Amino acid sequence: MTGSAHDARAFEHTTAAMTPEWLFEGEEFAWADSAYTVNSRTIPVHKKPASLIPENTHFDKTVAHLCVRSEHCMGALKGRFQCLRGLRVNINIKADHVAACQWITIAIILHNLIIDVEGAESAQEFLPSHSREELDDRGVAHPPLPIADDDPETKRKQLVHEIVEYQNLRQSR
Numbered sequence: 001m002t003g004s005a006h007d008a009r010a011f012e013h014t015t016a017a018m019t020p021e022w023l024f025e026g027e028e029f030a031w032a033d034s035a036y037t038v039n040s041r042t043i044p045v046h047k048k049p050a051s052l053i054p055e056n057t058h059f060d061k062t063v064a065h066l067c068v069r070s071e072h073c074m075g076a077l078k079g080r081f082q083c084l085r086g087l088r089v090n091i092n093i094k095a096d097h098v099a100a101c102q103w104i105t106i107a108i109i110l111h112n113l114i115i116d117v118e119g120a121e122s123a124q125e126f127l128p129s130h131s132r133e134e135l136d137d138r139g140v141a142h143p144p145l146p147i148a149d150d151d152p153e154t155k156r157k158q159l160v161h162e163i164v165e166y167q168n169l170r171q172s173r
Contacts, residue, residue, distance in 0.1 A: 011032075017042075029041045032045075033067070034051075043152075044156075059159065084103075084104065087100060
């Protein structure tokens with residue numbers, strides 16, 4: 001979509017929304033904010049009053065933590081490639097949008113190449129922007145809960161349950 005459109009409205013016209021099987025496999029899905037609708041491939045945080053339930057609040061904070069990490073990633077890219085700060089490209093036609101996406105994709109590829117060539121040390125300059133918790137958080141590999149595809153709200157409830165169980169396990173250590 002060109003011009004200004006709400007993220008959730010624009011998302012409806014993306015490949016991820018229209019043909020998710022191209023991007024997602026098995027139980028994969030994308031986290032989203034509360035403006036998005038829950039479905040088998042998009043799991044948003046809760047809206048009120050459901051967001052006031054303690055388990056849901058914990059789930060929503062965990063998802064917000066992931067969003068912060070994503071924002072830090074974007075900050076690292078913008079820090080390395082100043083041309084991405086306020087990418088000043090008029091998007092009036094589809095070709096303009098494609099060109100802007102290619103510009104960003106090239107920056108991501110170059111960023112990863114720099115890390116591959118120079119080693120992990122080249123990424124050290126970005127560490128101060130991350131919290132200690134982020135640096136220590138490497139996740140725990142465990143089999144996911146079986147999730148029913150026919151009811152996306154059930155999927156979100158199961159994810160809430162899994163996150164609460166994981167947090168209880170971490171606290172018991």
